[in-house]
Amino acid sequence: MLVTSGLFKTFANRPLLSRRSILKMRKLNPFANIPTLMTAEEIIEFSHNRSTRISMKSSLRMKKIERTRIREITRLQEFTKQIKIKIGDVVEQFPSLDRLHPFYIELAEILVGNDSLKQALGAVYNCIPPIGDITDKHLQAIKLAGDFKQMKKSRSAAKGRISSILRATAENIDFVIEAKKTLSKLPGIAPNSPTIVCAGFPNVGKSTLVREVSTAEPEVAYYPFTTRRVIIGHLRVDEHSVQIVDTPGILDRPMAKRNKIEREAIAALKYLAHVIIFMVDPSEACGWTFEQQINLLNEVQKMFPMNPLLIVLNKVDITPPEKLEIARKKLPNSQEIIAVEGVGVEKLMRDAVEQVDLVPLQESVADYLASLTDR
Ligand SMILES: Nc1nc2c(ncn2[C@@H]2O[C@H](COP(=O)(O)OP(=O)(O)OP(=O)(O)O)[C@@H](O)[C@H]2O)c(=O)[nH]1
Ligand SMILES: [Mg+2]
Structure with a gap:
């Protein structure tokens, strides 16, 4: 004493x-402010749940097939929107390394490797354009579909392909999550x-x-x-x-x-x-x-x-x-x-x-x- x-x-x-x-x-510590990030599977599940729960307004006088078309379009749009938001979170919530205090830049280099981190963030971000393309293509297919089955098939095909893109980059997302965990412990x-x-x-x-x-x-x-x-x-x-x-x-x-x-x-x-x-x-x-x-x-x-x-x-x-x-x-x-x-x-x-x-x-x-x- x-x-x-x-x-x-x-x-x-x-x-x-x-x-x-x-x-x-x-x-x-700039890394302590990053909100919780979801894994690829969590993002897929979260976006899927959101898309099935979305309520849409359509007139009851509308034909059933048109009501279904609107529902399938809305669900796919919501799924893609949530996926993009969550992918964006992984990348955008991470502080830009180049603008940090040099102590944090050096510690990030020692603890996780800055090139690996940048590469993982880039790979995650690069998923966004193909996801947008797949969505557009399948929305178009739903708009042109002649029956219920085709509409549902297009919607679920789009969700499947988007999920595959995300799963293919799951390791990168995991890397970013681990890096966040490690770096957020810095003083x-x-x-x-x-x-x-x-x-x-x-x-x-x-x-x-x-x-x-x-x-x-x-x-x-x-x-x-x-x-x-x-x-x-x-x-x-x-x-x-x-x-x-x-x-x-x-x-x-x-x-x-x-x-x-x-x-x-x-x-x-x-x-x-x-x-x-x-x-x-x-x-x-x-x-x-x-x-x-x-x-x-x-x-x-x-x-x-x-x-x-x-x-x-x-x-x-x-x-x-x-x-x-x-x-x-x-x-x-x-x-x-x-x-x-x-x-x-x-x-x-x-x-x-x-x-x-x-x-x-x-x-x-x-x-x-x-x-x-x-x-
Ligand atoms: N007798 C005596 N023991 C001391 C004194 N200061 C520290 N110690 C003892 O020295 C040992 C090491 O102390 P720490 O403060 O853990 O040493 P450190 O430099 O932080 O060690 P690392 O974290 O391993 O690098 C402990 O058993 C302390 O109680 C002192 O002034 N006198
Ligand atoms: Mg000590």
């Missing part, structure tokens, strides 16, 4: 953000809030720190690779609303050898970090040596030379004095914390926010607010 008063004590008793506003933050990012990204080897205590200072509740465990995706927490540092990003641990190895989870962490550093907190565990209780952690630190500094970076020695409560001495000598500009007890974390957050150039962020918020009143 926290020993400090003021800023962080408030978090323990009263969360910074209500559940509602946290849900709202999630909505900042929402407030693009103009100062953002601290916490990185380091697995098991060094990143999630412990993020839990301690923010609204996020990432899992903490004594074993490595606990955090498997990027998690965002929110906190207030004086008058600033700040985001802190917990990342999966990264190992000291070449980029080409990194797995999807590590690449997610790198994407957070690359696209979200205004300031990086690089956490080192000098006790080596994490399972990796101090030297290995230094190598990773050097690599991260090389990858992001423009980013302010704070080095933090965590777990100083269990670090033997001789190891702590070596760490202090090697990293003279580091801060020491005990994340698990909240010791040193308030100063760390203040120092991190101080590193962020807030002026451009504030200006972009001001521009945004001004653009709202201009309308």
Whole structure:
């Protein structure tokens, strides 16, 4: 528990953000707003049900065959209309990848593959013209049909052929649905809030720190690779609303050898970090040596030379004095914390926010607010 008063004590008793506003933050993920999408079979069944339930108005004085003709035409039109709406939903409700925040573009690439996603969306969309053609052709046949049987036959032939087109692209629809499921779990990012990204080897205590200072509740465990995706927490540092990003641990190895989870962490550093907190565990209780952690630190500094970076020695409560001495000598500009007890974390957050150039962020918020009143 926290020993400090003021800023962080408030978090323990009263969360910074209500559940509602946290849900709202999630909505900042463009994939979280996509409505539920139907599979090919669901679309067919839904459209069929709609088409059989449609009521049509026709005069009772009309001949029975003409009333049947109108009914068959209306049913087929309704079937096609619903199919097109639902196919349109799959494609149009998906945010246009090119216009997204680069973090989401990169994550979509890592998690689902942007080319595969675009190809699946394109294939689904390409079903619409042939469906229109089949409908027109069969509507024409119904209009010209001389008896009931022919009318019904044309209507059901059209529905059968349209259903086949849809079934042929079922895999593409499934791909889009899966992609939506995966991407909607990504955190929402407030693009103009100062953002601290916490990185380091697995098991060094990143999630412990993020839990301690923010609204996020990432899992903490004594074993490595606990955090498997990027998690965002929110906190207030004086008058600033700040985001802190917990990342999966990264190992000291070449980029080409990194797995999807590590690449997610790198994407957070690359696209979200205004300031990086690089956490080192000098006790080596994490399972990796101090030297290995230094190598990773050097690599991260090389990858992001423009980013302010704070080095933090965590777990100083269990670090033997001789190891702590070596760490202090090697990293003279580091801060020491005990994340698990909240010791040193308030100063760390203040120092991190101080590193962020807030002026451009504030200006972009001001521009945004001004653009709202201009309308
Ligand atoms: N003694 C001590 N233990 C700590 C401290 N901070 C974290 N730990 C412990 O270290 C272990 C790993 O903590 P996590 O926060 O899960 O580490 P992580 O860096 O998020 O790990 P990954 O998600 O696997 O990358 C847990 O058992 C924590 O309780 C600390 O300051 N002192
Ligand atoms: Mg973690």
